[in-house]
Amino acid sequence: MHAPSFSQPCPDWATALCNGFSQIFLQRHPLCGVLCLLAILVSAPSLLGGALLGGISGLLTAQRRGYPKAERQAGLYSYNGVLLGLLLSHQLPWSAMLPLLIIASAGLSTMLVHQWLKRASNGNTLMAYTAPFVGLGWLLLSFNPAPPASAWPTPELNGLTLAQGLLTGIGQVMLLQSPLAGLLIVTGLWLSSRRAALWALTGALAGVGFSLLQHDPATALSGLGGYNAALAALALCQRTRHPWQPLAGILLALMLTPGFSALGLPALTAPFILSSWLVLASVRLLTPSSVQSRLRIER
Numbered sequence: 308m309h310a311p312s313f314s315q316p317c318p319d320w321a322t323a324l325c326n327g328f329s330q331i332f333l334q335r336h337p338l339c340g341v342l343c344l345l346a347i348l349v350s351a352p353s354l355l356g357g358a359l360l361g362g363i364s365g366l367l368t369a370q371r372r373g374y375p376k377a378e379r380q381a382g383l384y385s386y387n388g389v390l391l392g393l394l395l396s397h398q399l400p401w402s403a404m405l406p407l408l409i410i411a412s413a414g415l416s417t418m419l420v421h422q423w424l425k426r427a428s429n430g431n432t433l434m435a436y437t438a439p440f441v442g443l444g445w446l447l448l449s450f451n452p453a454p455p456a457s458a459w460p461t462p463e464l465n466g467l468t469l470a471q472g473l474l475t476g477i478g479q480v481m482l483l484q485s486p487l488a489g490l491l492i493v494t495g496l497w498l499s500s501r502r503a504a505l506w507a508l509t510g511a512l513a514g515v516g517f518s519l520l521q522h523d524p525a526t527a528l529s530g531l532g533g534y535n536a537a538l539a540a541l542a543l544c545q546r547t548r549h550p551w552q553p554l555a556g557i558l559l560a561l562m563l564t565p566g567f568s569a570l571g572l573p574a575l576t577a578p579f580i581l582s583s584w585l586v587l588a589s590v591r592l593l594t595p596s597s598v599q600s601r602l603r604i605e606r
Contacts, residue, residue, distance in 0.1 A: 319380060320366065327362045327385020331437075331481060332492065332507070333541045334499040335381050342495030346478065347393075350485035354396045357409055358481075361392025364413035374421050384420055388413030390440040390481070391447075394575070397482045399451055412443045433584050436542065437576045444575050468528055469515060475530030476511035477537055480576070484529065496541075506544040510537035510557045517561045535560040538579035543586055552590065556582045 325340030332339070347355045365388030369379045378384065391412045399405055416439035423435040462468045474489030483489070489511075496504035514533020518526040526532045539556030546552060559582035567574040 319376075323366055323380045323382060324359075324362050324385060326380065326382030327366065327389055328358075328382070329495065329499065330382040330386035331389060332496060332503070332538075333545065334496065334503060336495070336499035339495035339499040340382070342491045342498075343481065346483055346485075346488035346491040347481065349491070350478065350483045350488035351397075354393050354482070357392035357396030357405075358389045359392070360406060360409050361388035361390070361395075361413040362386075364388050364392075364410045365417040368414040368417040369421070372418070372421070374417075378421075378424065383424065384417045387416035387420060387437060387440040387443075390437060390576075391416060391443060393482050394440070394444050395447065398448060408447065412447060416440060416443055433587055434542075436580045436583060438580055441575045441577045441580065445572060448573065462528060464519075464524055464528075472515050472528035472530055473508065473511050473533070475528070476514050476533030477507060477530070479530040479534040480538060489530070502544060503541055506540040506553055507537045510540035510553075510560070513557045514561060532561070532564070535564055535574065535576060535578040535582070538576060539582045539586075542579070542583045546587070546590075552586055555589075556586050558582075559585055 322337050325337035325344070326335050328340035328343040329336045330340075331343065344355070344358075347358055362385040365385045366379060369384035374384060388409075392409045395405060395409050395412070399408075419439040419442075420435055423432070423438075426432045427434065471486040474486040474493065475484060476489065477492050478485055478488035480492075481488070493504055493508065496507055511530070511533035514530075514536045515527045517536075518524070518532035523532070536557040539560040540553040543553040543556040556579075560578045563578040563581055564574050567577060
């Protein structure tokens with residue numbers, strides 16, 4: 308008779324779901340995903356159900372449609388659903404339609420990601436990132452515009468409030484307005500990749516500084532000015548060891564963000580997507596085709 312084992316591996320579905328949460332920050336690390344889940348639980352527990360429903364819906368859609376298991380396990384079909392669940396739970400009042408909207412939008416985001424991944428297999432297509440989340444988020448919010456955001460109280464500028472604004476900028480990626488949430492996410496990033504954690508903090512810090520230069524301390528301390536820059540830094544620091552690409556992404560994200568307000572659109576993560584695409588497209592234009600082909604073969 309064998310002794311009971313307490314080291315059973317985590318079920319595939321749980322690993323895939325946790326990776327989906329970590330993929331919001333462009334990582335594949337289940338423990339990072341667990342800390343992202345914990346960040347939601349401690350700072351905005353009312354959003355946790357929507358996030359889980361979106362992630363599970365995206366994962367089940369991929370499974371039912373027979374998408375590659377390796378991609379499912381990597382969390383590539385879950386993270387847009389998680390973000391849609393967070394957004395809809397955050398912006399829309401509870402109703403019987405809310406879970407159906409989350410399920411439908413998460414499933415559709417999975418199908419869009421799959422089509423994008425099929426076309427990205429040749430190495431010439433830009434990454435989808437959170438484009439399905441942004442496109443579907445804009446569409447859904449246009450039918451039910453969110454109420455105006457309440458004004459943030461602006462605390463006194465000092466070292467503590469600036470540090471809180473820096474961490475809140477990381478949490479705002481998942482619509483979490485809490486320094487503790489940001490600290491948990493940074494801890495997860497540190498466990499996944501110290502370099503990624505440092506670049507994320509660099510992007511968030513740049514957002515704080517840029518907002519202060521614009522004489523907008525409320526945006527600086529609420530973290531709203533830095534989360535897109537943090538994401539751009541995370542995306543581009545993985546492509547190269549040279550710092551100029553993530554630094555260019557940070558700068559572009561900061562410059563693009565005000566434009567969405569001028570257009571009357573919620574920025575969501577659109578500045579991050581556009582800045583990353585612009586940097587990567589510029590790299591391809593500046594890199595000789597022979598070098599690009601060699602790099603694709605090496606990868």
